[in-house]
Amino acid sequence: MSSNESDSAVDSSDSDDNGDEVRVWLVERTYGDDELNIIILVYATEDGSRYHRRERALTSFTGPTRETKASLLVSADALGTVDDPETRDRYAEEASRMADRHDPEDGV
Numbered sequence: 636m637s638s639n640e641s642d643s644a645v646d647s648s649d650s651d652d653n654g655d656e657v658r659v660w661l662v663e664r665t666y667g668d669d670e671l672n673i674i675i676l677v678y679a680t681e682d683g684s685r686y687h688r689r690e691r692a693l694t695s696f697t698g699p700t701r702e703t704k705a706s707l708l709v710s711a712d713a714l715g716t717v718d719d720p721e722t723r724d725r726y727a728e729e730a731s732r733m734a735d736r737h738d739p740e741d742g743v
Contacts, residue, residue, distance in 0.1 A: 656708045659687050660730040661743055664703075678707055681734055683727030685714040706739035 659678035667673030
């Protein structure tokens with residue numbers, strides 16, 4: 636999902652009335668391999684089994700309008716599956732830590 640799409644996103648136990656959105660928590664922030672001005676944000680469910688990836692230009696991090704949120708509500712269709720057990724465990728640990736320390740709308 637591109638940075639131009641809505642920044643709204645649920646842990647696998649959180650959902651809206653339609654059940655098609657999932658809360659995910661920020662678990663990883665890295666630079667893109669090809670271009671140094673791209674930041675890759677990875678959000679995951681608290682159990683670490685599903686993830687959502689966003690790419691943003693480094694310049695989009697200036698100003699309050701592009702604040703990186705601790706959590707997002709994303710469509711279930713926009714989630715990938717984490718197959719690697721080590722990555723799943725790492726994502727679960729970090730997502731749970733973020734959920735314990737931050738409100739979903741907190742900037743991080």
